[in-house]
Amino acid sequence: MTDNPTTATADRVAEFDQGRKGFVHQVQHRLHVTPALVPLIVLVGSIAVFGALLGNKFFSPFALTLILQQVQIVGIVGAAQALVILTAGIDLSVGAIMVLSSVIMGQFTFRYGLPVEVAVVSGLAIGTAIGAFNGWLVSAMKLPPFIVTLGMWQIVLAANFLYSANETIRSQEIASEAPLLQIFGTTFKIGGAVFTVGAIFMIVLTLILAYVLRHTAWGRHVYAVGDDPEAAELSGVNVRATLISVYALSGLICAFAGWALIGRIGSVSPTSGQLANIDSITAVVIGGISLFGGRGSIMGMLFGAVIVGVFSLGLRLMGADAQWTYLLIGVLIIFAVAIDQWIRKVSA
Amino acid sequence: MTDNPTTATADRVAEFDQGRKGFVHQVQHRLHVTPALVPLIVLVGSIAVFGALLGNKFFSPFALTLILQQVQIVGIVGAAQALVILTAGIDLSVGAIMVLSSVIMGQFTFRYGLPVEVAVVSGLAIGTAIGAFNGWLVSAMKLPPFIVTLGMWQIVLAANFLYSANETIRSQEIASEAPLLQIFGTTFKIGGAVFTVGAIFMIVLTLILAYVLRHTAWGRHVYAVGDDPEAAELSGVNVRATLISVYALSGLICAFAGWALIGRIGSVSPTSGQLANIDSITAVVIGGISLFGGRGSIMGMLFGAVIVGVFSLGLRLMGADAQWTYLLIGVLIIFAVAIDQWIRKVSA
Amino acid sequence: MTEPLLKARGLVKRYGRVTALDHCDFDLMPGEILAVIGDNGAGKSSLIKALSGAVVPDAGEVWLDGRKVRFTAPTQGREAGIETVYQTLAMSPALSIADNIFMGREIRRPGIMGSVFRMLDRPAMEKFAREKLSELGLMTIQNINQAVETLSGGQRQGVAVARAAAFGSRVIILDEPTAALGVKESRRVLDLIQDVRARGIPIILISHNMPHVFEVADRVHVHRLGRRHCVIDPKDYTMSDAVAFMTGAKEPPEALLSA
C-alpha cells in the first residue's frame, strides 16, 4: 500500500520506459530511427569483404564505379518502385513502362522523323500517363495495386512488342542522328573511376527524392498515406491526389529509366528490361523499405541496389557460378526483412 | 414527434434493410454469396463466343479437352496458390518448387539409380519441406509472404539449376526405364475427347480441396486465418499450425505439379515452369479469389485457369498475334478485380 | 474463506513503452459475478486476456482451481474451460454464424464420414447455434448460414455472447458484452448472465455501464492504472463512488485498497 500510487504511475505512463534499454535495445532503436543504416552497414561490410578477398581487382575506382554503372537502371527504376511501395502499393509494370518509353523515344524519332526532343518528351509523357492511369485505378477505383499493375504490365509489354514490331534501332544510327537519346551513356573519367551521366542521374534523382520526401509537404503526405490512408484523409491529406501523383511520378521516372537504358545499351531494344520488376523490388526490400508502406528511406533503396551490384560483381570476380549469385541474393532478401522485422519490434 | 420512436428504430437495427434491394442489388448479392459464379459465367460466355466464331474447330470434344490438358499444370499450381492466397498470403516460389521437385524425381532415379517410387516420394517430400519452411518463416518469424517466397523462389531456382547441372532427362529414357514418372501423361480417349491423367488429377484435386475447404474444420480455419488472423487466434484457431500446414500443402501440390509436368512434356527439364508464378496468380485472380484473403472459392481458380486456356486457344485458332492474347489477358485481369470490387460493395 | 476459482498475482504486461498491467492481482470466487470497471486504457482488457491466454504476461502467476496454469494461447484457456467474449469480438466476418460459433471445436459427422473424411456435421452445428441464439432472443436472425459480416453490431455481439455461454464450463469472461446492444438485447444478456451464474459458473463482466454493473455484480473489482485499485461491494457504495474510485477523484478507504 503505497501512500500515493496514483501520481507515481500516472507519471510513468507519460514518461519513457528506461528499464529495458540495454545495448541491444539502443542499437535496435538507432536502426529504427535511421532506416537506411542497415543497408548502409551491409553495403560497407560487403565492399570490405570482397575488397579483402579480391584485392584491388575489386577495390579499385574502376570496379567500384563499374558497379554504379551496372546498377543504374535498377537504381532509377527502384526509385519509382520505392515511391509506390512507400504508399503501401507495388508496381509490377515498371519494367514494361520503361521499355515502352524507350521504344517510343526511338520510334518517334526514326519512324516518324520527329525532332528528337519531341520524341523524348513524348516518351516521358506516355510513361507518366500510364503511371497516372495505374494511380487512378488504385485510388479512385480502389483496385489492389498488385493486380492493377500485373494487368498493366502485360498490356504495356504487349503494346510495346506490337508497336515496335520487335525492331531494334542500332546504336550507330542513334549516335549519328539522335545523339540526345544516348546522353545518359556519356562517360566522365576521373582517375580510374568511370562515371556515366546515367549513374550520376540515379544518384541525383535519389537525393532529390530523399529531399522531397523529407522536406516537402507532398513527401510527408506520401508517408502518411502509406502509413494509414484513413488517418491521412481525416487529418487533411488528399489521399486520391497523392496516390495518383505518386504513380504518375513513378511512370515518369520509369520513362527516364527508359531514356537511361538507351544510353546504357546504346540501342533501342524492345526486349530489354524483363527483370526490372523483380530487381527493383529486390533493391527496395534489401534497402529496408517496408512493403506495408509508410516506412523506410529512399536512400536505403539505393544502397540496396548497390548491394546487389556488389554481390553480383564480387561473386563473378571470384569465379562463382551465376547461379550461386542468385541463390545468395535470395538469402539476402529473406535476411534483410528478418532484420527489418527485428528492428520494428522496438515500436510495437 | 412520434409517440414511440424508440422501439421502431430499435427493431430496425436488428432487421434487414429491404429498401435498396433492386434488381442490381439482388444480382450483386447472389454473386457475393457464390463467388465462383462470375468466372463460371465468363467461362461459359467465352466458350460460346469462340464456339460461334470458330465453329467445331473449337467447339469439339477434342479441342475442349485439349484446353484442359493445356491448363493442367497451371490449374494444379493454381490450387496451391489459391490455398496460400486464401490465407492472405502469396507464393512466388510455386514454379521453382515444381521444377525442383520434378528434377529431383528424375535425378534420384537416373543419377543415383534409386527405385522410381522412392524418387517420386523424395520429390514430393522435398516440395513439402520447402513449403513448410516458407510457412514457418511467414507464421513464426512473421515475415511478409511476398518477400519470403520471393527470396525462396531465387534460392530454389538456383538450387535447381545447380543440382541438375542444366541436364534434361530425355523422354525416351524415362519411358523405357521409369515410366511411373510419366504416369500423368497417360491419355484416355472417350469419343473425340482426350483426357490425360494430369487433367483429371487437376479436376479431382480441385474438387477435393473444395470439399476440404468447405466441409472440414481445417478448411474453415484456413478461411478464418485469411479473414482476420487475430480474430481467428482468439476464437480458438491455431493460426501458426494452420499457416504452416497451408504452405506445406502448397509445396506438396507443387511437387505433384512437377510430377504432372514430367507427364506433360515427357522429359525432365530444369528450365520449365518459368511462368508458373504469374500464370497461377492470374488464374486465382480471374477466378475471383481475393488477394486480401478469406474470400473466394477454389472452383473459381479452376474456372480462371480454364478461361485463360480458352482465350489462348481461341485466339490462337483465330490466328491472332500472341501479343494480342497477352494484352487481352491483362485487360481481363483488371476487369476481373473491378467486378470483384463491385460485388464486394454489397457487404460494406 | 473459500479459495478463489481463478486467481492471479503480480501480473505485468508491457506493450513497448506502455505498461498495460503493472503488478496486477485478481480473484474470482466460485459462482460469483465479478464486475471489472475502470477508465479506458486502465488495462481491463489486458487483464482478462492475460487470464484467458490471449496474451502471455511478462511476469506474474495465475491459478485456476488452485492449480497453477500458464496459458500461451487462447486455445489453452478454452480447453481449461475459460470462455471469453473479447471486446473486439473475434469473429471471422466472411464465415457463417454457425461456423463462427464452432470455430476451433467443430463437430464432425458420426461414422466414417466424420472419422475418415472429417466432414463437419453442419445440421447438428446449425441446430445447436439456432437454439443458443433463440435463448438470447436473437430471433431476427433469419438464416444461421449468413455471413457474420451481414449482421449488425448488436447481432454480432449477441452471437459472441451465445458462443461463450454455450461453451464456458469453468469461467465465462465478458468484455463489454452490452456495448453494441440495444436496450432489449442488453436486458437479455443481463438475464443470461444470471442464468449462467445459476448454473454455478462464475462470470467476469467488464463494463462501462454502471447501472448494469450495479444490477448484477456480487463484487466490483476497480481497475486503475494497470492494477487492482480496490474491490468493493456494490451494496455498500453508490455508482458515483465507484466512478470516483475508478477515476481517482476519490480515494477508497484503506481497508479496500489492494496490497
Add this chain to the structure above:
Amino acid sequence: MTEPLLKARGLVKRYGRVTALDHCDFDLMPGEILAVIGDNGAGKSSLIKALSGAVVPDAGEVWLDGRKVRFTAPTQGREAGIETVYQTLAMSPALSIADNIFMGREIRRPGIMGSVFRMLDRPAMEKFAREKLSELGLMTIQNINQAVETLSGGQRQGVAVARAAAFGSRVIILDEPTAALGVKESRRVLDLIQDVRARGIPIILISHNMPHVFEVADRVHVHRLGRRHCVIDPKDYTMSDAVAFMTGAKEPPEALLSA
C-alpha cells in the same frame, strides 16, 4: 433567439444494413460548449463526421453560419474552420509530432527555399508545436521530432487536441478527447476547452464521462438510436437523468424531445 452557428437537419447515414444516422437534427450555438452524449453505437461519431466532412451523409442538410454547406472531404470542413479530433485520432504513427500537427497545412520556408524548393519550415513548425503542447502541459514529451507511435495513448490524444485547438477558427469538435488521458491530463483538456470557449469559439464535446460533461457543457445533446433524442440543460438535470434518457430507461419530458 440567435441563429445556430452550425445547424443540421434530417441527416441520414447508412452503412450497408446499419443506419447510423436516422434523420438526425443538430444545433450548435455561437460560443457555447455543446456536449453530445449517447450509448456506444448511437451514432455520435457518425454525426460529427457528417458535420466535419469526413463522411458524406446520404440525406440531410448542413448550414454553417447560416450558409448551406456540403463538405465531401474532411479537408473542406477544415478549410471552413471546423477542426476535429476524431475518436480514432487520425495520426500517422511513423511521422513526427510536428509533422502530424501540420499535416495538410504545412508551413513552407520564406523566400526561394519555400516558393521554389517547397521546403518545409521545420524550425517554425516545431516551435509552434512545442508551444501548443506546453499549453496542454504535455511537457513530458522530450522531443517534438519523435514519431507519434513512440507516444503513449494519452500523449497521442494530447497531440490531437493541441492540433485542433491550435487551428480551429469557427468550431472545434472533440470526439472523446479525454478517453485515453490520465486525471491530470484530462483536467488540462477541460481547462483548454474553457480557454477556447473564452476565445469565442464554440465546441462540440462527445464524451462518455458524465462528470466532465456536466462540468463544462452549456447544453447537452442526448443522442439515441441515430437521432437527437432531446437536448437538456445540465443545470436542470442530474447525471443519472442524462444516463437514463440516453439509455432509454426514462423518457424525457415532451418539451425537450426534438421534433
Add this chain to the structure above:
Amino acid sequence: DADSTTACLITKTDTNPFFVKMREGAAAKAEELGINLLSFAGRVDGDHETQVAAIETCIAEGAKGILLTASDTSSIVPAVKQARDAGLVVIALDTPLSPIDAADATFATDNFLAGELIGQWAAAALGDEAANARIGMLDLSVSQPTVGVLRDQGFLTGFGIDVKDASKWGDEEDPRIVGNEVTAGNEEGGRTAMENLLAIDPTINVVYTINEPAAAGAYEALKSIGRENDVLIVSVDGGCPGVQNVVDGVIGATSQQYPLLMASKGIEAIAAFAKDGTLPQPTEGKDFFDTGVALVTDQPVDGVDSIDTAEGADLCWG
C-alpha cells in the same frame, strides 16, 4: 477455304528479330503458295511449355506440318512425336532437336560451323598474337541450349583451343580464356557481361558473342572505357543490323545465317508433303539440310572463305 493447306510456325519467342524475320519469310512463302500459316511462339526464351501447347493447337487445327525452333531440344520431343503420329510433318528450323531425327527434317545453319568460321577468322586476324590472346566468351544462358554450345565450341575449335567435352561450354582449361559470361542474347546482358569480364581482365582482346545484340552491348562496354578499337568482336547471325555493325566496325566478323531461307524452304517442304507425302532430303554428308552459312567481314583473311559486307547486306536475314 476448307481445302487449303495449313502450316504452323513455332518459334522460341516472337520478340527476337531473328524469329520475326523467320516469320516474315514463312508468311511470304505461304502467301505465294496459298498456304494458310499460323504462327506461335514461347513467351520468353526457354518457355517450352507454351511450345507444347502450340504443337497441340496445330494438331487440333488439322495442320499438315509444323516448322519448329525448339526452346528445349529434348523436352519437346514427345510433343513432336505426337504431331508426327497424327500425320503431320515436323521440320526443325535453326535448332536441331536432340536426337536430330526426332524431326522429319531439319533446316538449319550448321551452328558449329558458324562458330568455327569466326574462330578461324579471329585466329588468323591476330596472327602470331593468337598465342597470347585474351578471350572473353559471351554465351547465351546458364541452361546451355544447343545453339549456344555448338557456336561456343565451334568458335574455340576454330581458334585452336581444346574444348574438352564438346557438349558443354565452360570446362575448357586454356589459359587464354578469361571467362564465360551469359548475356540472355540481348544488349543489356551483353554489356554487363562484357563489363564483368573486363573487371576480371581489362586486357581482353578477342570477344566471342552468341549473337549480334549481345555483340552490340559488349561494344558499348568497350566504348565506355575507350577500348572499342583494339578488341576483335565476332558474332553469329548476319542480320541486317548486324551486317551494318560489321560495316561500322562494331563487329569484326559474323557468321551469317538465313532464317528467311529456312522458313521458306520449310514452307515449301510442307507444301510438297501435303501434295504427295514427299519428305525433304538432308544435305549430302550431313544429317540436316544445311541452309548455309557465310562469314561476313570486310577484313578477309587467308584460308577462310568470306563475303564482304555489301554482299552480306544483300543477303541479310535472307
